Structure formats: C-alpha cells, structure tokens
Amino acid sequence: MEFDRAKAIDARFKRFLLEEAGTLPRLPAVEGSRLSADTLLELYDAQVTSRHVDFAARALRARDRGYYTIGSAGHEGNAVLGELLRVDDPCFLHYRSGAFMVQRGRKDPTEDVVRTTLLGICAAASDPLCEGRHKVWGSRPLWVAPQTSTIASQLPKVVGAALAIDRGHRLGVPVGVPIDAIVCCSFGDASVNHSTAQGAFNAASWLSHQKIPVPLLLVCEDNGWGISVPTPPGWVQGSFRDRLGFAYYEADGTDLPQAYEAAAEAIARCRRDRCPTFLRLSTVRLMGHAGSDIESEYRQFSEIETSELRDPLILGARRILAAGLRTPGQLLDHYEGTRARVMAVADEVANEPQLDTVAKVVAALAPNSPAAVQREATRPAAPSAELAEAGKRAIGRQRHMAAMINRALHEAMAKYPGALVFGEDVARKGGVYHVTTGLWKAFGPGRVFNTLLDEQAILGLAIGAAHLGFLPIPEIQYLAYLHNALDQIRGEACSLQFFSNDQFRNPMVVRIASFAYQKGFGGHFHNDNALGALREIPGLVVAAPARGDEAVGMLRTCLAMAQVDGRVVAFLEPIALYMTKDLHADGDGAWLSDYPEPDYAVPLGEGRVYHPEAGDLTIVSYANGLWRSLRAAMTLREEHGISARVLDLRWLQPLNTDWIVEHARATGRLLVVDECRRAGALGESVLAGVALAAPGTRMELVAGVDCYIPLGPPMQLMLPQEADVVAAAQRLMVG
Numbered sequence: 001m002e003f004d005r006a007k008a009i010d011a012r013f014k015r016f017l018l019e020e021a022g023t024l025p026r027l028p029a030v031e032g033s034r035l036s037a038d039t040l041l042e043l044y045d046a047q048v049t050s051r052h053v054d055f056a057a058r059a060l061r062a063r064d065r066g067y068y069t070i071g072s073a074g075h076e077g078n079a080v081l082g083e084l085l086r087v088d089d090p091c092f093l094h095y096r097s098g099a100f101m102v103q104r105g106r107k108d109p110t111e112d113v114v115r116t117t118l119l120g121i122c123a124a125a126s127d128p129l130c131e132g133r134h135k136v137w138g139s140r141p142l143w144v145a146p147q148t149s150t151i152a153s154q155l156p157k158v159v160g161a162a163l164a165i166d167r168g169h170r171l172g173v174p175v176g177v178p179i180d181a182i183v184c185c186s187f188g189d190a191s192v193n194h195s196t197a198q199g200a201f202n203a204a205s206w207l208s209h210q211k212i213p214v215p216l217l218l219v220c221e222d223n224g225w226g227i228s229v230p231t232p233p234g235w236v237q238g239s240f241r242d243r244l245g246f247a248y249y250e251a252d253g254t255d256l257p258q259a260y261e262a263a264a265e266a267i268a269r270c271r272r273d274r275c276p277t278f279l280r281l282s283t284v285r286l287m288g289h290a291g292s293d294i295e296s297e298y299r300q301f302s303e304i305e306t307s308e309l310r311d312p313l314i315l316g317a318r319r320i321l322a323a324g325l326r327t328p329g330q331l332l333d334h335y336e337g338t339r340a341r342v343m344a345v346a347d348e349v350a351n352e353p354q355l356d357t358v359a360k361v362v363a364a365l366a367p368n369s370p371a372a373v374q375r376e377a378t379r380p381a382a383p384s385a386e387l388a389e390a391g392k393r394a395i396g397r398q399r400h401m402a403a404m405i406n407r408a409l410h411e412a413m414a415k416y417p418g419a420l421v422f423g424e425d426v427a428r429k430g431g432v433y434h435v436t437t438g439l440w441k442a443f444g445p446g447r448v449f450n451t452l453l454d455e456q457a458i459l460g461l462a463i464g465a466a467h468l469g470f471l472p473i474p475e476i477q478y479l480a481y482l483h484n485a486l487d488q489i490r491g492e493a494c495s496l497q498f499f500s501n502d503q504f505r506n507p508m509v510v511r512i513a514s515f516a517y518q519k520g521f522g523g524h525f526h527n528d529n530a531l532g533a534l535r536e537i538p539g540l541v542v543a544a545p546a547r548g549d550e551a552v553g554m555l556r557t558c559l560a561m562a563q564v565d566g567r568v569v570a571f572l573e574p575i576a577l578y579m580t581k582d583l584h585a586d587g588d589g590a591w592l593s594d595y596p597e598p599d600y601a602v603p604l605g606e607g608r609v610y611h612p613e614a615g616d617l618t619i620v621s622y623a624n625g626l627w628r629s630l631r632a633a634m635t636l637r638e639e640h641g642i643s644a645r646v647l648d649l650r651w652l653q654p655l656n657t658d659w660i661v662e663h664a665r666a667t668g669r670l671l672v673v674d675e676c677r678r679a680g681a682l683g684e685s686v687l688a689g690v691a692l693a694a695p696g697t698r699m700e701l702v703a704g705v706d707c708y709i710p711l712g713p714p715m716q717l718m719l720p721q722e723a724d725v726v727a728a729a730q731r732l733m734v735g
Contacts (some may be wrong), residue, residue, distance in 0.1 A: 156460020
C-alpha cells in the first residue's frame with residue numbers, strides 16, 4: 001500500500017520545527033532581494049494557507065465530499081507572482097496556483113479564496129465563479145479567467161490577449177485594463193512540449209520579431225515531472241533561454257527571496273518592453289500528481305524523500321527562523337491555526353447543495369436573448385466613407401454570395417469598432433476567394449491583418465482578443481484546416497461561459513470556407529464535408545447560408561449574438577456557391593441577390609421554405625444541397641408530377657427540429673439531402689428527430705459517402721447529385 005505522503009509531509013514539517021529549527025545559524029531574512037521582511041511573512045502565510053487547502057481537499061475526498069485533489073504542494077513559490085502582479089494584469093493560471101490565488105486575493109477584500117476554492121472542490125452550487133461546474137482557479141474581480149486545461153491549451157489565447165492590450169488602446173477600443181498591463185500565463189514543464197503550447201510560443205516569437213507589442217509573462221513552474229514522465233534536465237532552459245524575441249529569467253521557486261527578485265525583474269521587463277518574457281521557476285512536486293497518483297510505482301522511495309527536503313514551507317521557515325522573525329513555536333502555532341481555519345471552512349462547505357437539475361447545469365452554457373439580438377442585428381451601421389465605397393461597387397446590379405459577404409463585412413467593421421478580421425491571406429490579397437477584398441485598405445492593418453499559418457494560433461488570437469473586449473471575425477481558409485485546431489473552439493472558446501457562469505466571455509464569429517462540390521481545385525483538403533465534429537460542441541452556433549442575401553442576414557445575427565450574448569459562432573460559407581449566379585439555366589441569374597436593407601436579419605433557428613404549397617413531399621437540406629434540391633424539385637414537378645416543398649435549414653446547430661417535424665407531417669414524406677457524410681453529420685439527426693416526433697412519416701436520406709473526397713471528377717461519386725435526389729423522391733412516393 002502506498003504510504004500517505006500528505007501525512008508524511010505534514011509530519012516532516014512539524015518535526016523540523018520541533019527538532020531541527022533551534023540549530024539554525026543566524027542569517028539575514030532577505031539578503032540580496034528587494035523583498036521586505038513583512039512581505040516575506042505575508043507570502044509565507046499564503047504558502048501555508050495553500051498547503052492546508054491541499055490537505056483539506058484530500059480530507060474531503062476521503063469523506064466522499066470533495067472531487068478534486070490536484071494540489072499546489074511544492075509550487076507555493078508562485079505566491080510571489082500573486083504579490084507582484086497587479087489585479088488589472090489578466091492571468092490564465094496553471095492548476096497548481098493555490099498560493100498565487102491566496103496572495104492575489106488579498107488585494108480585494110471582497111474575495112475569500114479559501115472558501116471559493118473549497119466550494120469548487122465540493123462542486124457546490126454556491127461557488128461564486130462557476131456554481132460548482134468544475135474546480136477552477138478564477139475570479140472576475142481578480143481578473144483570473146478560469147482554466148480547466150492540463151495541456152496548456154490556454155496558451156494560444158494568452159498571446160491574443162497580450163496582443164489586444166496595446167492594439168486596443170491604439171484603436172480606442174475599451175479593453176478594460178491600463179495600457180501598461182501585461183498578461184500572465186503559468187504552466188508546467190511537461191506542458192511546454194505540447195504542440196498547442198509550441199504553436200503559441202512560436203506565434204509570440206513571430207509577433208515579437210516584427211516589433212509588435214506582446215506583453216506576455218510566460219511562467220513555467222518546472223517540477224521535473226509530467227505525471228510519471230520525467231522532464232530531461234536542462235530541457236526547459238535550453239529550449240527557451242535564447243528563443244528569438246523572448247526575454248528569459250529563472251530562479252529557484254522554493255526560495256522566496258530569489259523567486260521574488262527574478263519575478264520582479266521579469267515583470268518589469270515585460271511591462272516596460274512589451275515583449276514575451278519567459279520566467280522559469282524551479283519547483284518540486286509534493287504528494288504526487290493528484291490524490292490518486294501512486295508515485296512509488298515510478299519513483300524510488302529515496303528519491304521521493306529527497307524531493308520532499310525541498311519543501312517550500314520548510315525552506316521558508318528556515319529563512320524566517322534564521323532571521324529571528326519568528327520562533328519555532330510561533331510558526332507551529334501559525335501552521336496549526338491555519339489548519340484549523342481552513343478545515344473549519346471545509347466542514348462548512350462539505351454539505352453545500354450542488355446543482356440538481358439539468359436546467360441549472362446548462363444555464364450558463366449558451367446565453368440566448370432573441371429580442372435583444374434581433375434589435376442589435378437590425379441596428380444600422382452609422383454612415384461612413386468605407387460603407388459608401390463598398391455600396392458604390394454594388395449599385396445597379398445583383399451580386400453573388402462572395403460579394404454579398406464582402407459588403408456585409410464592410411458593414412460589420414463600420415458598425416463594430418472592436419471588430420477584427422484576420423487569418424491567412426485576408427489583408428492585401430483579400431482572401432483566397434477575395435471575400436475580404438478591400439477591408440485592409442478601408443480599415444487599416446490594425447483591424448485587418450494576416451496571421452502566421454497556424455489555425456490554433458488564429459483561433460487563440462481570437463479568443464484572447466475577445467477576452468479583452470474585441471469582436472473577432474477570424475477566417476479559416478478551409479473546413480479541413482479547422483480540425484487540427486478544433487480544441488481551441490471545443491475546449492477553450494465554448495467552455496468559458498459555462499465554467500465562469502457567464503462572468504467571462506470570448507465572443508467571435510469564425511468564418512470558414514466550407515463544404516465540397518468545388519471544381520478545378522479540390523481533393524479532401526479543399527472539399528471537406530466533415531461536419532460532425534462541429535455539431536457536437538456544446539454551445540456552438542453553426543450557420544450555413546446558401547444564398548448571398550441570406551448570408552448577409554445570418555451574418556448580422558451571428559455578430560449580434562456574439563455582441564449581445566457572447567456567443568461563439570462557426571459561419572460555414574459554401575465555396576462552390578461563392579460565385580454561383582444561376583439556378584435552373586445558364587443566365588437565369590436566379591442565385592444572385594440585391595444587398596438586403598439594414599432591417600433584414602435571419603433569427604437563430606429560422607429556416608426558409610421554398611414552394612410551401614407543395615403537398616407530396618418535404619425535402620430538407622442546406623448550403624450546396626439546397627441548390628441541388630431546388631433543381632431536383634423542378635425536375636420532379638415537370639417530369640414526374642411530384643410537388644415538393646424544400647426547406648433550407650440555414651442553422652445547423654442548434655437544430656430546429658420542431659420546424660422540420662411540422663413540414664414533415666404536412667406531407668407525410670421526408671427526404672433529407674445532406675452533402676456531408678452519412679455518419680455523424682446532420683441527416684441522421686434529422687431523421688431521428690422526426691422519427692421520434694412523427695413516427696408515421698416515411699423518410700429517406702441521401703448523403704455523402706463515408707469517405708474522404710478524392711481529386712477531380714471522382715469527387716462527384718462521393719456526393720449527392722440531383723439524380724440521386726430525384727430517385728429517392730420517387731421511391732418515397734411509391735406505395
């Protein structure tokens with residue numbers, strides 16, 4: 001059986017005070033450091049408090065009242081950062097940040113970090129940050145955004161947050177922090193190896209190399225372990241000491257004066273030079289990775305004991321005693337008094353009620369204010385030279401979807417001073433499909449800019465900028481390119497409101513050139529029809545316009561949802577329909593449109609019905625599938641005498657199943673045309689919803705093949721064609 005290391009560490013500290021403390025030589029308390037004796041004692045108190053919160057977490061777990069035992073023991077030196085950073089320096093913290101939070105919490109008398117932390121550990125509904133949805137470090141008053149990540153996936157967004165500070169002040173966008181604020185992000189030594197982290201470091205270096213201000217303090221708390229995998233000695237130092245565009249500092253994080261001095265220098269450098277600054281604090285991990293981690297399975301017992309000799313509490317007590325600031329008895333009384341206070345709070349919160357209904361759990365997931373969103377969506381942009389120029393190009397003629405979206409983006413940039421458009425090739429070039437043409441010239445490089453080729457970085461920049469009050473409209477060049485960065489939406493952007501009870505927001509509208517049927521330039525990576533990964537993300541809105549005018553109305557609503565409710569939106573633009581002009585015959589111009597009036601916006605969930613009088617069959621589709629379904633409906637009517645109403649879903653998540661059921665019941669027959677893959681896309685969800693609500697409906701699905709899209713003409717074999725739709729409709733009419 002694994003020996004209880006928490007008890008051993010507790011006993012070792014008390015034994016030190018009772019048996020060894022009297023033999024210490026007399027030493028200065030803070031020699032060579034700007035740390036005062038009073039501050040030393042205060043930081044030490046934060047360390048002791050954090051340690052007893054760790055003990056309380058394990059005691060609560062043993063009583064089956066606590067649910068989180070990843071502690072901060074050995075990392076308590078981060079208390080120096082809680083002291084030296086300002087409350088208006090946004091922070092995104094490592095999960096071993098107990099002492100940091102205790103010390104930072106002292107800067108706001110309304111904060112009770114110990115109680116809040118223990119409420120989170122107990123998943124209590126009275127947790128003021130997230131109502132018990134997770135144990136996270138976070139506080140709106142303390143400007144600590146909640147993090148649940150263990151792999152540093154918060155790193156891309158901290159680059160965006162740091163970039164946003166100086167840019168916001170230069171553009172006159174309220175970012176909520178002073179112009180000399182910096183952003184702090186802490187993480188472990190194992191996390192630096194994750195591709196997400198490396199991408200963020202690279203993005204920060206890339207920006208700094210161009211003299212773009214990135215006031216970002218990166219704090220690596222290096223304890224030498226990634227659960228059971230040791231970090232090679234010297235790996236972190238060697239990787240970051242000479243990194244291009246970075247300033248580098250390091251210190252022993254178990255030595256408060258040394259850590260304080262290095263942190264003070266690093267913070268001052270970052271604040272002054274507005275550059276990425278890397279601070280490595282050498283720490284020690286005590287009590288394993290978490291309560292369930294049995295260290296003796298992968299470490300020698302002697303090695304564990306040796307690491308415990310670097311216990312920051314013992315080392316701090318040595319310094320305090322040697323300086324004569326306290327006696328052993330006083331420190332022991334303080335230690336046991338802190339234990340009693342923390343355990344008293346733990347006992348109080350242990351039986352706090354938890355969220356007890358589905359409605360309460362999901363309440364913060366996806367705020368929805370339809371009336372306010374509609375008012376915002378139809379609020380016209382103020383007249384401007386940029387808008388006038390964009391409108392001048394469209395006078396007297398109808399336009400295709402790409403031109404409509406382009407003008408809508410001009411409108412959005414004029415309407416929202418905090419709107420940013422960025423991504424690969426979006427600036428001077430105007431995007432691969434010229435959808436952002438003219439924006440860079442109209443609104444300048446501060447608001448329309450190219451990024452490095454890294455989708456994780458693009459989405460991270462968006463999340464971080466949104467934290468600081470911007471309204472990002474990032475572009476992902478192709479749907480296939482999104483998948484290597486999807487966790488930035490799933491694990492970071494869409495989870496924030498849920499885990500902060502809507503106290504923190506990162507609104508954005510992610511434009512993605514999407515779907516298949518693109519001729520002449522194809523293959524899987526430019527004709528991706530994989531939709532399922534987006535639709536399973538809780539809280540994400542997925543929009544898919546098929547026509548230019550509706551793209552404008554939907555984009556207005558998407559931006560309004562982001563502005564009003566903080567929503568995250570994936571706006572999927574069908575590449576094959578960007579330049580499409582005709583529907584039934586060459587030259588008919590039926591897929592062109594006039595630019596909608598400002599009062600036109602498409603509410604979330606509202607679809608469109610074509611041929612509502614048709615009573616034989618209901619066809620449901622979206623994007624490219626809608627265009628093909630309308631053509632098939634004409635063939636059915638003219639050649640087979642079958643009248644089909646055609647539904648354009650427009651909104652793919654959340655799905656308006658009730659509306660679909662209404663029209664399926666009206667005809668008794670439902671044909672779903674889904675250009676995406678049969679498995680995990682949309683069609684099967686529609687069929688299941690209708691089957692449950694209207695079990696007598698006859699149904700059929702025409703969908704893409706469960707395969708990647710090949711290059712050239714074989715692409716058509718994998719995707720629904722008009723003939724497939726006609727044949728399926730005829731089968732439904734039989735019997």
